[in-house]
Amino acid sequence: MYLLRSGAGILLIGALLGLGACTRSSESAKQRHEDANSAAGKLGKAAHTVAVHTEKAAQVAGRKLAKAAHQAHEGWKEAASESKE
Numbered sequence: 001m002y003l004l005r006s007g008a009g010i011l012l013i014g015a016l017l018g019l020g021a022c023t024r025s026s027e028s029a030k031q032r033h034e035d036a037n038s039a040a041g042k043l044g045k046a047a048h049t050v051a052v053h054t055e056k057a058a059q060v061a062g063r064k065l066a067k068a069a070h071q072a073h074e075g076w077k078e079a080a081s082e083s084k085e
Helices: 006-023 029-036 037-085
Strands: none
Touching: 029 037
């Protein structure tokens, strides 16, 4: 009973009730399927595909940029060592 009287107990019960509400879905599987086949659902799928492809392209660009930065640094070090000679 002490747990229920404390603020921590109230927060714990609130969190458990909140998590229970988040895990339940009022939509049926059929309704979700119909929503996915609507115009907005198809647009959402297309947006997701674009986002995935954009992320992959950004990763490739990042690797190329890192390689170019490494090459520039190596060139900088080489020029510095040549100027000391």
